[in-house]
Amino acid sequence: MTDTSTSAAVTSGLADDVRTALHACGVDLSVVGGDAVVASPITGEPLVGARLDTVVDIDAAIGRAAEAFPAWRDTPAPLRGQLVKRWGELLSEHKEHLATLVTAEVGKTPSEARGEVQEMIDIADLAVGQSRQLYGKTMPSERPGHRLQEVWHPLGVVGVISAFNFPVAVYAWNTALALVCGDTVVWKPADATRLSAMAVDALLARAVADSGAPSGIHQLLLTDADGSRALVEDPRVALVSATGSVRMGREVGPVVAARFGRTLLELGGNNGAIVTPSADLDLALRGVVFAAAGTAGQRCTTLRRLFVHSSVADQLTLRVVAAYESLQVGDPREDGVLVGPLVNERSYEAQQAALAAAQEQGGTVLAGGDRELTDVHPDAYYVRPAVVAMPDQTAIVHQETFAPILYVMTYEDLGEAIALHNAVPQGLSSAIFTSDQGEAERFLSAAGSDCGIANVNIGTSGAEIGGAFGGEKETGGGRESGSDAWKAYMRPSTQTVNYSGELPLAQGVTFI
Ligand code: UN1
Numbered sequence: 001m002t003d004t005s006t007s008a009a010v011t012s013g014l015a016d017d018v019r020t021a022l023h024a025c026g027v028d029l030s031v032v033g034g035d036a037v038v039a040s041p042i043t044g045e046p047l048v049g050a051r052l053d054t055v056v057d058i059d060a061a062i063g064r065a066a067e068a069f070p071a072w073r074d075t076p077a078p079l080r081g082q083l084v085k086r087w088g089e090l091l092s093e094h095k096e097h098l099a100t101l102v103t104a105e106v107g108k109t110p111s112e113a114r115g116e117v118q119e120m121i122d123i124a125d126l127a128v129g130q131s132r133q134l135y136g137k138t139m140p141s142e143r144p145g146h147r148l149q150e151v152w153h154p155l156g157v158v159g160v161i162s163a164f165n166f167p168v169a170v171y172a173w174n175t176a177l178a179l180v181c182g183d184t185v186v187w188k189p190a191d192a193t194r195l196s197a198m199a200v201d202a203l204l205a206r207a208v209a210d211s212g213a214p215s216g217i218h219q220l221l222l223t224d225a226d227g228s229r230a231l232v233e234d235p236r237v238a239l240v241s242a243t244g245s246v247r248m249g250r251e252v253g254p255v256v257a258a259r260f261g262r263t264l265l266e267l268g269g270n271n272g273a274i275v276t277p278s279a280d281l282d283l284a285l286r287g288v289v290f291a292a293a294g295t296a297g298q299r300c301t302t303l304r305r306l307f308v309h310s311s312v313a314d315q316l317t318l319r320v321v322a323a324y325e326s327l328q329v330g331d332p333r334e335d336g337v338l339v340g341p342l343v344n345e346r347s348y349e350a351q352q353a354a355l356a357a358a359q360e361q362g363g364t365v366l367a368g369g370d371r372e373l374t375d376v377h378p379d380a381y382y383v384r385p386a387v388v389a390m391p392d393q394t395a396i397v398h399q400e401t402f403a404p405i406l407y408v409m410t411y412e413d414l415g416e417a418i419a420l421h422n423a424v425p426q427g428l429s430s431a432i433f434t435s436d437q438g439e440a441e442r443f444l445s446a447a448g449s450d451c452g453i454a455n456v457n458i459g460t461s462g463a464e465i466g467g468a469f470g471g472e473k474e475t476g477g478g479r480e481s482g483s484d485a486w487k488a489y490m491r492p493s494t495q496t497v498n499y500s501g502e503l504p505l506a507q508g509v510t511f512i
């Protein structure tokens with residue numbers, strides 16, 4: 001196998017770049033220093049220490065968000081939109097700074113990091129428009145002289161728990177909508193991405209000041225798991241929107257449900273794609289490689305299971321393997337690098353354990369899987385994305401391993417492929433590569449993919465913000481971002497107005 005890893009020593013400078021970006025976004029560097037040191041997965045070097053909030057700080061932050069709620073709720077929605085508009089402008093202005101922070105903390109390539117910030121700008125645009133479209137309905141009343149209508153009201157404090165892999169975009173999907181919906185927001189970012197969170201928070205604070213919105217509507221919590229628990233348990237938090245593992249969702253869901261709060265869960269994905277005999281294989285190849293190896297396999301939407309018709313399986317698999325072997329793995333800031341590091345040692349160990357299990361279960365590693373660049377970066381975890389041929393969909397393939405492993409399986413009959421595709425517990429994103437309209441429609445139908453996202457001739461990752469994002473089964477059922485996702489941040493009020501001067505009862509009931 002050709003080793004195409006970059007071996008040039010990295011000219012680090014990461015911590016300096018991070019300080020410059022933080023400063024440019026308005027983070028007061030004199031108060032940044034704290035015990036919670038964020039390390040870069042690119043080199044393993046410590047970047048900048050962040051403060052660590054205590055349970056008392058968390059209580060106070062939720063208190064401030066709750067206090068700010070009535071004034072924000074009573075601000076007309078289009079004016080709330082003006083705050084988000086200003087925030088979007090600041091995000092655009094600081095796109096490069098934010099991307100630098102995302103690259104430093106997550107190890108994304110600059111192109112992917114910019115794409116992530118672009119998602120924030122896009123959702124801000126969408127939310128501004130939404131602020132004039134929080135449509136309710138009127139329904140014909142069965143009684144004369146009555147009006148029946150549904151009005152959407154702000155919900156309260158929304159807690160947003162975000163994951164390391166999309167440290168700012170997924171948070172922004174929630175926050176931009178929650179703010180135009182009249183909610184206040186308390187944000188708990190992932191521990192690994194406190195610095196980009198501080199920058200985004202500083203920009204939002206500036207937008208709040210510039211637009212005259214009540215201070216307190218946005219609170220950033222820099223805390224650990226205990227802090228998340230305090231947020232989840234707090235009855236003042238009306239909605240907890242959490243992105244992360246299924247294990248995390250299993251902890252959060254019941255706690256919020258026990259206090260009759262609401263949750264919006266975006267949990268694991270174990271996304272699959274089917275390649276049929278009629279597929280354009282050039283297109284399928286690119287779609288598969290981007291979806292499976294992009295972002296070093298650390299997207300919720302990463303392609304992890306590939307079902308290829310036996311008539312094209314050898315051809316496609318050989319091409320995927322060749323593409324994997326030529327992928328440049330290394331410091332994502334270097335030209336030509338497409339695959340950056342894993343976020344930490346735990347991810348690397350999870351990948352190694354999954355590869356070992358796959359081999360025990362009859363799999364053959366066709367490409368990748370090995371650690372690279374240990375000489376240059378002994379404290380960072382670079383791996384070549386792996387392709388593993390599996391004899392069938394064994395136990396390990398049913399699990400989501402948050403690292404780049406693509407399991408390849410063959411099939412004979414589309415019905416069988418769809419059944420296998422749907423046989424895992426997760427249900428986020430899915431794809432079919434085909435030139436046959438009947439096959440495409442079958443995959444998109446109710447009897448086809450059981451996921452929240454189903455694509456034709458596009459890989460599983462890289463969704464646009466205009467559609468609702470989320471999935472079924474263990475993925476948690478939540479929907480974020482576009483379409484009607486805004487409704488999760490509001491409460492519907494069903495209202496009946498009687499202007500008849502009489503008191504007819506519904507269902508023809510007679511009383512006094
Ligand atoms: C995630 O990994 O949690 O569809 C979000 C995508 C991105 C968002 C991924 N737009 O891949």
